[in-house]
Amino acid sequence: MSRLVAELPAPTDEHPVRVGRRRRGRQERLAYLILLPALGTVFVIVTIPFIVVLIQSVTADDGSFLGLRNFTRALANPLFYEALRATGVYALIVLPSEIVLGLGFALLVHRTVRRAGLRATLYVLAVLPLVVPPVAIGVVARLIYAPGYGVLNIILERLGLIHQEIQWLSNPTLAMLSVASVDVWQWTPFVYLVLFAGLQTVPRESVEAAQVDGAGWWTQFRYIELFYLRPLFLLILFFRLADVLRVFDHVYILTGGGPGTTTQLLSLYLYRTEFKFFDTGQAAALAVVVLVSISILYSLITRVLPLERA
Amino acid sequence: MQRITRREFVKRTAVTGAAFTSIPAILAACGTGTSTSNKPSKLTVAAVQGAEDGPLKKVGPMYTAKTGITIEIVEFPYDTLFSKLVTTFQANGSSYDLCMMDDPWMPKFGTMGALQPLDSNFGFTRDSDIPSIVYDVGTWPPPSGPVPPTEQSKAKHLYGITIVGNVEMFMYRKDLATAAPTSWDDVKANAARFNKANFYGYVIRGKATNPASSDSLPILWSFGGDVFDTNWKVKLDSTESIDAITFLTKTLKQYAEPSADNIDAADRDRLIAIGQAFQSTTWPAEVTGVVEAQGSSQVIGKMAYIPIPQGPSGKGIGMMGNWLLGIPKGSHNGSAAADFIKWMLQADNMKTYVQNGGIPTRTSLLNDATLGQTNPYFPALAKSLAAPPNWRPRTDQWNAVETIYGTAVNQAIAGLKTPKDAMMSAAAQIRTTMQGAGYPS
Secondary structure, X not given: OHHHXXXXXXOOOOOHHHHHHHHHHHHXXXXXXXXXXXXXXXXXXXXXXXXXXXXXXXXXXXXXXOOOXXXXXXXXXXXXXHHXXXXXXXXHHHHHHHHHHHHHHHHHHHHHOOOHHHHHHHHHHHHHHHXXXXXXXXXXXXXXXXXXXXXXXXXXXXXXXXXXXXXXXXXXXXXXXXXXXXXXXXXXXXXHHHHHHHHOOOOHHHHHHHHHXXXXXXXXXXXXXXXXXXXXXXXXXXXXXXXXXXXXXXXXXXXXXXXXXXXOOHHHHHHHHHHHOOOHHHHHHHHHHHHHHHHHHHHHXXXXXXXXXX | OOOOOHHHHHHHHHHHHHHXXXXXXXXXXXXXXXXXXXXXXXXXXEEEOOOOOHHHHHHHHHHHHHHOOEXXXXXXXXXXXXXXXXXXXXXXXXXXXXEEEEHHHHHHHHHHOOEOOHHHHHOOOOOOOOOHHHHHOOEEOOOOOOOOHHHOOOOOXXXXXXXXXXXXXXXXXXXXXXXXXXXXXXXXXXXXXXXEOOXXXXXXXXXXXXXXXXXXXXXXXHOOOOOEOOOOOEOOOOHHHHHHHHHHHHHHHHHEOOOHHHOOXXXXXXXXXXXXXXXXXXXXXXXXXXXXXXXXXXXXXXXXXXOOOEOOOOOOOOEEOOEEEEXXXXXXXXXXXXXXXXXXXXXXXXXXXXXXXXXXXXXXXXXXXXXXXHOOOHHHHHHHHHOOOEOOOOOOOHXXXXXXXXXXHHHHHHOOXXXXXXXXXXXXXXXXXHXXXXXXX
């Protein structure tokens, strides 16, 4: 009995609940302290510029308050809607293409390639397009599609498939497909890597059980693997949509937004508004409009592809 | 040893830190007052990357050998240099003692009051061996043509000195044609005559915005059209302007290379240099860089260079694209920077500069037979400068105007719009832009 008493903590005046609260409070403070550098960085590089953009969107160059005039000017400009349409078309081409191709490659490798060495090699190959500077990709793409000396036309001619040069960058439809193809080449590997990683998380027992029950290739994908990949599609859509809005380099190098304004995507239009027209107010208003639109779009996507099901 | 409290320690640390961090600022402030008269150890030049600053880089060490002042050249691509200079000027930064400027940037920098006047501050005067237009293009507000409404009350000063005497000219295959084209009708006739499979009668530099704008403006002016009249009223929808753009995008396009709407200067030079095209407009840097480049061109000695042919207006008007050197207002080494520009302008030094690939502004050098042997376009450039050429409208809105106009010309070349529709649409957009900027368009 005396031993047991000796092992008990010395009695204090404070209530145990109060001691626990204080300890938790200290831990919370420590947690906030650890988070501070990250939050500070976000504040400096995201929040402050965003506030500056917000201020610029409602003021003139001399700082006078304009209300919503910059927004009405930006939204009244027909070039904005042309850029919006071009960006929409671009997104409609690249996003489904990249998801379908990336998913196809991921499934193919997941089901057919068993050797770890080969999988690692494919992994490295898939990473390569992601680390090449977009400007370099634009220059190479120009060597492929350029009128007169483009490699693609030369190959097609030598194969006897065409007898006259295809004007890849001059026909509005082909120009859009050409700039989109560069995006598909660069970003399909990203989709592949994400979905391939997702496929590794599918429980082996579920797949084997389905196979025992006679599930075929499609059934296995449709009812088991797709379930696990669904949140990753959301992730891919988030990232790729944000990227599509930032696409600049290869489009600028390949077509400069032409012919006319057919490949003038939102990023190019914003660049021109700010750095060619020096219309900071309108550029800032456009940036805010894009931010709000993309936030609405993201919330819609989240509803269509609910995360909690996974 | 006396113990101090934590509070006292923090206080003393802060005071010591503040004293140390203010030393460079104090030293810099002391330097500011004296540096304009003292000789700096180096001058920093913000320059455009490419053929335009190459010769400057080569003569820099010669100036260093003579004066002991290092010429440090910080290079940027064209677009980056412009935005870099704008932000530096907005902050009145002292990063650069000299800056290279394309002449269409002059209105922007002049309106901003970003440069030090070279005449009143440093005693620059005009030299009779250098065409007046070379000085005029570096003067703000412009001594001729329409002046932006906000600038009309300002006193005229010289802010930039041309170091690359660029004027758009015309080139054709002299080994094929018996006579030089004197008019755009001759150009059309030659285009039709020499056009055949894989050999284009005319090359259009039609990529959207600046390329299409630069390629079409000499034709527009030679046809009597213009972007603005003398009162800033938009003239792109005038009959003359529409005729000029129709001539380029319909008549000449019949004999032009495919995908002309996606062709920039490098593609044009390639077509000429590999012997696949007969004629086009050109800039001096394209001639030395590609068309007459030993080892890469197949047409060396086969090309002739002439001023822009005449149009229905009776004039052939070239376009200036001079590169100027100016001294930013924020520079603490204004006198030394001015001395460097004066050194560059001396006849002997300009000759050395030309021998290193530079494009001169002195008429005596442009007409120098020895220099002309290696630079076959010099006589045409001398004539073009004497003509005189036009500069692009002197407005700080030029970038916006050029983007709208260059896109419209590109649309007409691509066949997306008729020339008339393209010009009407461009005129309407430019009117809105100019009105928004306070012009009476």
